[in-house]
Amino acid sequence: MKRRLFIERSALFGASLIGTKTISSTANNWIEPVQAAPIKELNFGIISTESQANQRPLWEPFIAALSKSIGIPVRAFYATQYAGVIEAMRFGQVHIAWYGGKSYIEAARIANAEAFAQTVATDGKKGYYSHLIANKSNPITAAAKRQGGDKYVLQNSAKLTFAFNEPNSTSGFLVPSYYIFAKNKVDPKKVFKRLIFSGSHEATALAIANNQVDVATNNNESLERLEKTNPSARKKIEIIWTSPIIPSDPIAYRKDLPEDVKKKLRNFFYNFKDRKILEPLQWSALVPANDKTWNPIRELDIAKQVLELQSKTGLSDADKKKLNNLNSQLRALQGR
The missing domain is CATH 3.40.190.10 (Periplasmic binding protein-like II)
Structure with missing residues (x-):
């Protein structure tokens, strides 16, 4: 971290x-x-x-x-x-x-x-959703909506600029990192034309509204807020992917x-x-x-790390030890 x-x-x-x-x-x-x-x-x-x-x-x-x-x-x-x-x-x-x-x-x-x-x-x-967003005027947006934003991003990443929120964000980093990238054995740090961390949901939304990046992460609550704080920016933004519900x-x-x-x-x-x-x-x-309410987030975090390790070739002894430890943590959280 x-x-x-x-x-x-x-x-x-x-x-x-x-x-x-x-x-x-x-x-x-x-x-x-x-x-x-x-x-x-x-x-x-x-x-x-x-x-x-x-x-x-x-x-x-x-x-x-x-x-x-x-x-x-x-x-x-x-x-x-x-x-x-x-x-x-x-x-x-x-x-x-x-x-x-x-x-x-x-x-x-x-x-x-x-x-x-x-x-x-x-x-x-008692839940909300992570999104991928794009500018409505960007030529990629219509194609991304037709194909599914997650699939489009994976297949065209080398041509795209992409913004996460920041590393401690749930909807702005962890959830899309797991569902879009880790599950598909893709390292987002390596595949994009340019990757940035904008620092906040507001910043990723404005980066999209101003056509500074092609695709960014966000969530439904922050986009609802944007409708009140900057309605002209919100009108320029299209949702191209929605996650499963987040606590x-x-x-x-x-x-x-x-x-x-x-x-x-x-x-x-x-x-x-x-x-x-x-x-x-x-x-x-x-x-x-209580603390256990957010165990699903812990599971996502651990599962993401597991998938990232499994995608590596030639695991070192330290990697194998870490992988075993992560799998043990995951089984404990899942009650197995």
Whole structure:
């Protein structure tokens, strides 16, 4: 997993977890624990699906309602890359976060993250879809729709420019990487005329709208957002491939938060129903969930790695060991 983002700790809000102290008496041979000081502030990480300028007005009312409900000031942390939120949580500088499935399983692995809630879309679904998109005016688009965008991309990759979102994105990288490339034993890094990582769903959509690349990844929720933020750009975009359904997004907190704070957070998320605040976020509700809800994403991630290894010729001993380990992980997730 690539880690290119340097986290400027001075730009992050100060960590607010204070350790437990103890008072000891050697004369009486006892140690009396003293409760840790209450948390003074929480930082809420928000992955960079679009620009901070677009995200801030959507999130600030929700963050304000959360602060008021739990009685603890909550501040939003907007990162320029998904990895920024993961790393901030890893170092205790973000305490709760909105993730995508792929970024969450990475945060659960390295950043002490624990999912406790799942978003529900305005149509009531607990899932969404990854897409390949192209510009309606691009000559390739009609042919790609007729043939199937995934098949067209595979057969014509050498002539195409292609944009992923970023490596920690579920719909912008993991899902299309597995279903389109890994399953067909194709390495996208080697087959395109030009391959880029744009950094966000908004950026891939605009790259297509402006004819800067031929094909890019996106998802239905981000394209619905684009209809509101940039309708002229959305009109230029055609969907040429749709994935199987993806589990909707998790909300996760650090496992080491005090239990009373976790309880307050769960109570807020499970019971918050203000449509005026939720609908701009494209949510109708938030419901209880746990880490296993995103095991299908883990399966995709592992299966993708397995297929990539199997496509190599002349596996080294290290490759074979890694392949056996991945297959063991996959069997464990699938209960076999």
